[in-house]
Amino acid sequence: MKFKSIRISGFKSFLEPTEINLDEGLTGIVGPNGCGKSNIVEAMKWVMGESSARQMRGEGMDDVIFSGSNERPARNFAEVTIKLDNTEKKAPASFNQFDEIEISRKIEREKGSTYRVNSKQVRARDVQLIFADTATGARSSGIVSQGRISQIIESSLEERRIILEEAA
Amino acid sequence: MKFKSIRISGFKSFLEPTEINLDEGLTGIVGPNGCGKSNIVEAMKWVMGESSARQMRGEGMDDVIFSGSNERPARNFAEVTIKLDNTEKKAPASFNQFDEIEISRKIEREKGSTYRVNSKQVRARDVQLIFADTATGARSSGIVSQGRISQIIESSLEERRIILEEAA
């Protein structure tokens, strides 16, 4: 399963729909403090099914919706969509007939999130399963959030052992 | 009270006696990872009377003594000395007659620390007082250890209020 692109709309500081094409090798994301780099990382975790608002630096899940700036008013929904290449046919049976899989999550203020796979509405669990099959996912060792390194260094012996459990 | 120099001998990775002259304005300390920069900061805290080994990344206070490298054996003592200019006569009464004050702390393996001010042995408390008078000291806001910034960001509401208490 290969990642082709991620599209972010209304999610945190990404008011305008923004598409990032994903490609092989090393892709760098750069920019000044506070410009939105970690917001991209959080958008990726979020569309993969992250259910804890605290993992996105928020108090409630509505905190991921663009909350307005000095010049633009707050939005009422946020949407993130990932496109995956499934030509190797490694997806769960219910979606494996497709060559391309589009997963999107949309949240409306005070109405919660809805998930879609190729436009068909599914549960959060179905999306988490697609990623779990490939050892990918919001909590996988493959996604290292800002501050995670310090957290590992400061963590207790038990918390560190939990890191190990993901490999099992 | 002005700082003139700090001399480090046998403290952590500073096996050889090393003197750093302190001067006005901004003095930078640079070098690769693990070369000893934070050890200099800890030497300063230590000679000012830091009593907690944990504040120096150690399990016990003997951990500050040079513990050997692949080529040199461990040492049995460590000593740090600071020289202060007291021409403004702002030191505590018992030392205020001197124009220059030399404070040193020496630790011997399994024998604990001894403090001296101008070669006269004193208690840890006397040294801590010299520095407390000038709002300096191992725990003052003027000494910001590596990782302290992250710690403040992650700290609880109560822990942050404690930061405030130093100003009172």
Added chain:
Amino acid sequence: GRQRLKNSFELVNKNFKNLFKKLFGGGDAELKLVGDDDPLKAGLEILASPPGKKMQLLSLLSGGEQALTAISLIFSVFLCNPAPICILDEVDAALDDSNVGRFCNLLDKIVDETETYFLIVTHHRLTMAKMNRLFGVTMEQKGISRLVSVDLEQANKIKDIA
């Protein structure tokens, strides 16, 4: 006890708003005592709005914005009773170049006002460039530290220094 903490809080808050604006080149911030009317039991909440952004809890800011806000708080307390020496170990680690620039300008300003001597451990080339002098620490013999004086012009050529 309580009154003194209340007075310190007012002074620290005043310094904090002032320093935040200097470090961020604008914006606003404030400290709040919360949770208990007794200041000795209360918690300290930190709110900040970098230029052009809404006022938010510290936890919602970016990594670099949080670091710069924490630096503002540290100096706010420091300036209530400036010590003759101030030692900063890699406090600029999360800052981009423009924030580092404002951070160094603030250090110069504090030096002028308080005559404090600063010892600054850093890996940031821009911070190094703003220092009045540099000491390099090396470990040619593995495990044994040595100090060398670094020529400020030479500094840019020594790429292992950082």
Added chain:
Amino acid sequence: GRQRLKNSFELVNKNFKNLFKKLFGGGDAELKLVGDDDPLKAGLEILASPPGKKMQLLSLLSGGEQALTAISLIFSVFLCNPAPICILDEVDAALDDSNVGRFCNLLDKIVDETETYFLIVTHHRLTMAKMNRLFGVTMEQKGISRLVSVDLEQANKIKDIA
């Protein structure tokens, strides 16, 4: 359950020793399950000796050495079951130039072996220089993020990028 964790531990430990040597250019390290014979209740101790230094608990190492050791651990687990995508947000913040160099060499090696796509957020000029492509994030309109493609040659001239 327990046996599977024991087997994973062996594999992660093997990866860990190997990756540590690559990232540090030498030295040695190991993981230990401690405190309980039951691996599901035990703690994980991390010991490391950078080249030329004695084997010590992670807590006694320098900030940058601790970060590089934590990176070794993360990749040790990752390589047990490499995912198609790996996202790293400023993991190189505490590293000096030579450690960043070895970190980037390791990324290239992992790309060759696993075909994983890497997304790497960084402020480090050296890391940027080793990327296959760069996206810049800007905020010309305060509070609103925009993405721009950055020409790798141009990157060195844009000093605000980091």
